[in-house]
Structures are given as structure tokens and as C-alpha cells.
Amino acid sequence: MLSKKSIRTNFLIKLVIALVALILSFSVVLYSYITYGVDRELKHSLMKQAEYLFATYPDVKVAIEKNGDILKKTLNINAKIVYLPKAQYRPTYMRKVKLNDRQYVQILLPYDFSRQTYLSISADVTEQKKMQQKVYNAIVLINLLGMVIIIFYAYFLSGMLIAPIRILTDKLSKRNEHMMEHIKSEDLPLEFEPLADSINTLMSRIQNFVKYKKELFIGSAHELKTPLAVMKTKTQVTLLKKSTTEEDMKDALRQNIISIDEMNKIVSSILEFGRAEGAQFETPKDIDVIDFLRAKANDYKILADSNNQNFSYDLKPDHYIIHIQPMLLTQILQNFVQNALKFTPNDKEVELKSYLQDGHLIIEVVDEGIGIDDERDLFAPFVRREDSNGVGLGLFLVKSAADGMGAKVELLNRSDKSGTIARLTLPKYPFCKI
Secondary structure, three states: OOOOOOHHHHHHHHHHHHHHHHHHHHHHHHHHHHHHHHHHHHHHHHHHHHHHHHHHOOOHHHHHHHHHHHHHHHOOOEEEEEEOOHHHOOOOEEEEEEEOOEEEEEEEEEEEOOOOEEEEEEEEOHHHHHHHHHHHHHHHHHHHHHHHHHHHHHHHHHHHHHHHHHHHHHHHHOOEOOEOOOOOHHHOOHHHHHHHHHHHHHHHHHHHHHHHHHHHHHHHHHHHHHHHHHHHHHHHHHHHOOOOOHHHHHHHHHHHHHHHHHHHHHHHHHHHHHHHHHHHHOOOEEEEHHHHHHHHHHHHHHHHHHOOOEEEEEEOOOOOEEEEOHHHHHHHHHHHHHHHHHOOOOOOEEEEEEEEEOOEEEEEEEOOOOOOOOOOOOOOOOOOOOOOOOOOOHHHHHHHHHHHOOOEEEEEEOOOOOOEEEEEEEOOOOOOOO
């Protein structure tokens, strides 16, 4: 159930290692503290016994020889004077001795330097050591029990933490192009809501992409079918005539050429759309959008002046850095401005403007043309105005480009006067820097 690549496995291993290391470290510190404390108390006790002997008896050696058994019974110590070679002679020190399964603590205090003798006081600490060993055994047992509890707790905790990921995995594994139901973020912990919202946004974009692609294919077939039908009908009528003149043949050929030109125009637009979509693979980079818009606006003003049209711009703020694909932004702006200039009379004005709203940069192309039909989806393929000579893929390309960089496009009628507002809303971070 737990694989080497599993997040849960890695989490379990790291958590168990960390907690076990913590427990072992604590145990070592506790063990060292207990050992140090016991040894210090024993040394302090033996030093007090030595001080008592020096304070009570003028000649400690004689007193020990006479009262050795009494000292052993009353003070529970074994005192004697011992000789050590000069090479081993040193200040007071304590050592541990083990004799016949009994453990002793011995303290040696310099007694007669000239004779190289020490006052040796030892105490039987076997029972204390047994008690100390029991404490150590209890610590080890508690450590083992703690490790088992840690493993079970880590397993439970990892399962609880991995549950939202499993929910997302299960829901996403059931999604396909025919089933794009949004994930309910309220079923997930608060920390996973931004991820669920991002996934829902992505699925919405995929839905739109699939929808518009199908519409593109269906629309292409429909648009190509019309000139083909005209060609077929005109040719059949010409062939069915009993007396077909040369002029009739020329007229049929002219009509066929017109139909072929229409089909060629449609095919060229589809190819252009395919090339434009390739811009979505452009590497995003940081640009100052305001400087970018200002440079484009100057170009558009030259184009408008050449057609005797009025073009102005009002760009705010002064600077705005964003991580984006410049080519996609160019495609959207170019289409907006070209449509505005196409449907705006010469004595009217087209304006490019930008401003910040709710943390988003809004870019608008505002014209004084005749407006749009609110009831039609102008972003669908092959949808165009009746007086337009295009094939209706421009705004479809705009929608595709906007979806490609996580932006939003809208076409609105002006409320103050006749005209259209083409709006592009850019998020602060359309692309995540990796």
C-alpha cells in the first residue's frame, strides 16, 4: 500500500525518524542527568563522612583501627588507610569498584603525603545501582512503547493529511472531456480551496477549448459547404441546359472561381488561426505592460492617422510589471483596435485605456461605432457582422489567446453613447514562475 514514491511513505519515514530521534535524545539526556545526580550525591555523602572522621578523631588511622566495625555498622562505610605509589598519588578522587557481584563507590583523600597514603572510604551501593538499573529499564521500555505509539500516530496523521489529496485524485481521475463537473471546494480543507479553485478554472478553460474547437470544426464544414453547394448547383444548371452558350460556361466558371476564393479565404483563416495558437507556446516573461501598451498605441495612432481617424490613449498606472506572453497580448490588442477602427466613422474617436481594479489590470479599447448585438456569442467561430467581409475567426482567436494566458475578455455596448467596449482583464500573475 505504501510505495517508495508515495507522499505518505516519505511523510511517515521523516516523521517517525524525527520523533524517534527526539525521544532518544531526551532519554540520553535524562539517563546522563540521573547518573550524574546519583554520583554527585554519593560523592557528597562520602565527603561528609570523611569530614566527620577528621573532625571527630585527632588520629584517624588509630580511630579506624579501633572503631572500624563500629563505623561500618553505624555509618555504613568501610574506612581504612591505603598506600599508593608516588606515581599514582593525586588529589581527592572517586572511583567505582565491583567485588563479588557487589558494587562499591570509593573516595580517596590524601592523608600523609610523605608516606604516600590515602584515607579510603567506600560504601556498598549495590541496592542503589539496582534501583538505578530499574529506572534505566523503565526508560528503555517507555521508549519502545513511545516508538510504537509514534508509528501508529504518524500512520493515522499521515492518513488524515493525505485524505484531501486522495479526494482530489479520485475526483480528477473521473474527469474527461465529456465530464467536467467542478470540484466542490467546501468538501476540502481551507488550505486546499485555492488549489480546487485553480483546477475548476482550468477545467472551465478546457470546456471552453473543447467547445470552441468543436464549433470551429462544425463551422468550417458549414462555411465550406455553402460555396461547394453553389459551385455544384451552378455547374449542374449549366450542364442541364440544352443549348449552353460560351457565355454560360464563362459565367459558371466565374461563379466557381468566386466560390473557390471564398473557400480559400476560409482555409487561410483557419491556417492563420492555427499559427496564432502556436503563440501560446511562447515562454512567458516579465514586461512593463504600460510601456508595452504605450509603444503599441503609438503604432495604432499612425495607422488611424493614415485613415483619417481619431485615436487616443490614457494609460494608468505609470508602470505595471507582469509575467505574460507578449505575442498573445499583441494578438488581442491588434484585433480589438482593428475592429474598432473598422466600425468607427472617420469623425468619431477610438481610445485605448488601462487602469487597476480589484488587483487586476483592465485594458479597454473604446470606440464610437454602432455597437454589438448582445444576443450573439461573438467569440464563437465564424460569427460575424452582416456588413463584415471577414470569416469570423478574429474574436475566436482573441478568446483562445485570452484563455491561453488566464485572462478574461468581454465585449460590451457603451451606456453613455453608441459604441463598443472591448475589455481585457489581466490577473496579477497569469503564469506561475517556476
